[in-house]
Amino acid sequence: MADAITPDAFRARFPAFASVADAPIAGALAEAAPRIGAAWPAADAALGRMLHAAHTLTLDGQGGPEAELARAGALDLKALRSGTLHLERRDPPTDAAPGTLGLTSYGRRFHEVMRRNGVGVAVV
Numbered sequence: 492m493a494d495a496i497t498p499d500a501f502r503a504r505f506p507a508f509a510s511v512a513d514a515p516i517a518g519a520l521a522e523a524a525p526r527i528g529a530a531w532p533a534a535d536a537a538l539g540r541m542l543h544a545a546h547t548l549t550l551d552g553q554g555g556p557e558a559e560l561a562r563a564g565a566l567d568l569k570a571l572r573s574g575t576l577h578l579e580r581r582d583p584p585t586d587a588a589p590g591t592l593g594l595t596s597y598g599r600r601f602h603e604v605m606r607r608n609g610v611g612v613a614v615v
Contacts, residue, residue, distance in 0.1 A: 496520055496537060505545050507555030515553060519544035531608045539604045545597035557595055
């Protein structure tokens with residue numbers, strides 16, 4: 492029943508997006524729908540869809556503190572000092588999520604759900 496996810500249900504699950512209007516949330520949920528496998532259990536399908544939508548909204552600079560970092564282009568910052576400016580970027584994780592998924596906590600969680608529901612490869 493992932494199609495039944497409303498912007499209000501999304502905001503209830505992810506309060507960081509409380510101030511985001513319905514239209515961007517609905518758009519992000521629609522964008523996430525094709526990324527959910529048909530065989531995923533309903534609970535994982537709904538969670539995955541909401542996580543991917545939260546990831547997309549964060550990358551678009553909407554939501555909580557992570558969105559502020561996204562707007563500043565700083566999602567991968569490890570350290571920042573001000574006097575005699577010093578920026579330090581995070582090393583990419585060895586089990587990096589594909590594409591931009593590793594840039595947000597929502598994307599990393601979506602990747603976990605996706606891996607849990609992925610079809611395994613059998614070697615014979």
